[in-house]
Amino acid sequence: MNRQSTLPDPSRFFEIRFESIGGLGAHAAGQILARTAVLHMHLNGAHFSSYGSEKKGSVVRSYIRLGDADKAIRTSAPIDSPDVVVVFHTALLEQPITLAGLKSSSTLICNAAAGELPEGLSRVPVGAKIVRVDALKIAVEERSRPNAVLLGVLTATLPFLDAQAVLTGLSEGFAHHNPEAVAANERAFARGREEFEVLDHVGHGCEDLPVMRPQPVWGYQTAPIGGVLPLPGNTVWNDLTTSRTGWLPVFNTEECIHCGLCVLVCPDFCLVWSNEGAGTVPALECPDFSLTWSTEGPAEEAPSARMLGVDYRYCKGCLRCIETCPTEAMTREAETPGLADRLQVPLYPEINKRVGGTRGN
Ligand code: SF4
Ligand code: SF4
Incomplete structure (x- = not known):
């Protein structure tokens, strides 16, 4: 039938x-x-x-x-x-x-x-x-x-x-x-x-959209000479927003003891550190590892670098840093438009000033 x-x-x-x-x-x-x-x-x-x-x-x-x-x-x-x-x-x-x-x-x-x-x-x-x-x-x-x-x-x-x-x-x-x-x-x-x-009333195209097939941007006749980067510095504005699935790691400097464990697990080296101000962070105890750093203690006990936050241009949102952080200095937050830009560690203020950009600050 x-x-x-x-x-x-x-x-x-x-x-x-x-x-x-x-x-x-x-x-x-x-x-x-x-x-x-x-x-x-x-x-x-x-x-x-x-x-x-x-x-x-x-x-x-x-x-x-x-x-x-x-x-x-x-x-x-x-x-x-x-x-x-x-x-x-x-x-x-x-x-x-x-x-x-x-x-x-x-x-x-x-x-x-x-x-x-x-x-x-x-x-x-x-x-x-x-x-x-x-x-x-x-x-x-x-x-x-x-x-x-x-x-x-x-x-x-x-x-x-x-x-x-x-x-x-x-x-x-x-x-x-x-x-x-x-x-x-x-x-x-x-x-x-x-x-x-x-x-309703959003699409204004007058005719069906043309068929397209994915093509390589460059072929053997059009590719630049090997090794040439036609857009120098292009990775400064890298953007991995699309790799994340809704969550962002958010850094809370008050809770951080600068232990560096998050760096060990981050697969994309997104965590930004600075030597400036090292040795001046307040004393905090690491609950899991019984470490204590203090400005009062001997110089070798003070951290030699300070965690500043996340470079979201490279962060793919795997959240391993959160799982690893012993003090909850890293927590997760649902990503909303512009949140990553607002939390981004300022890295290249002089470049952005020159080109008028904001990514990577
Ligand atoms: S979420 Fe993953 S990629 Fe992003 S900073 Fe944490 S460990 Fe690195
Ligand atoms: S964010 Fe957490 S794991 Fe990373 S340095 Fe600070 S305390 Fe350590």
């Missing part, structure tokens, strides 16, 4: 593209969605992802094709003109390729905080549906990941997706290797279904 199709247009595949950054769970979400469609929704499904260096923070694209059960999926080409694009991080909207191929009939789901609209949304073609959800905030509050929230939004936006089946698929995906995450993901999924917002 032929089952009635649930897809909006059974004559073709329904295509979804996730635009993300390593660490936000796009690949896992794509896998869960395609597997659930095959196992629990009587559909054919195919999924694959493409990523550059397998590093937290690098760009990830995940492609999901769904078709009726009697329609074999024999292509594994990237999805150029998607029915749905899900953007896992607003920073990606700055790149035209993120929204490439978006049609006036498409849906764009965007992980973005409430308030000012991310730049780039105005390019969306008139007629396309734009959905915003603060997936990062929900994920942080529920101790889940943005992918669980965005799967919830996806099921609320696409009626043909069986929400209960996708939630079961999500739970099954974590039940074996991370059972504690199941309840957190379920809460995040449920909130995603409820707490999204449809943005």
Whole structure:
């Protein structure tokens, strides 16, 4: 017996593209969605992802094709003109390729905080549906990941997706290797279904956005001569915001005993120290290691350097410094726009004065 199709247009595949950054769970979400469609929704499904260096923070694209059960999926080409694009991080909207191929009939789901609209949304073609959800905030509050929230939004936006089946698929995906995450993901999924917002009159594009394929910035004919840095000093404005998953380490100088343990565990050398003022810090006891430093004691007992704080340009938010700090001088705080800039240790005041920048102060 032929089952009635649930897809909006059974004559073709329904295509979804996730635009993300390593660490936000796009690949896992794509896998869960395609597997659930095959196992629990009587559909054919195919999924694959493409990523550059397998590093937290690098760009990830995940492609999901769904078709009726009697329609074999024999292509594994990237999805150029998607029915749905899900953007896992607003920073990606700055790149035209993120929204490439978006049609006036498409849906764009965007992980973005409430308030000012991310730049780039105005390019969306008139007629396309734009959905915003603060997936990062929900994920942080529920101790889940943005992918669980965005799967919830996806099921609320696409009626043909069986929400209960996708939630079961999500739970099954974590039940074996991370059972504690199941309840957190379920809460995040449920909130995603409820707490999204449809943005009207935001997209002003006159026509469908052109298809683009990722291309290397330089090829063999255009690359500069080996070893040349065409933009000297380019790493001063490095920005790892996109590698973090919602939490920032926050330094409290009052609690710090300058023991240096955080430096030992930080994988990216983000912690800034100074020799200035060393030996003048107040006496504080380290509860775990029974160390005491005091300006009153012999010179060799006073710390030879002082911890100043975190250089957030390189911090990827792994929070190892917090786990290691014996005095709670390092605590975590949900990252809000501009927080890292406000807490940034001033490092290059003379350079910023010259170029009028603020990053790295
Ligand atoms: S969160 Fe991780 S990367 Fe950032 S300062 Fe702490 S240890 Fe370093
Ligand atoms: S922040 Fe914590 S671990 Fe780092 S130097 Fe200060 S007390 Fe030690």
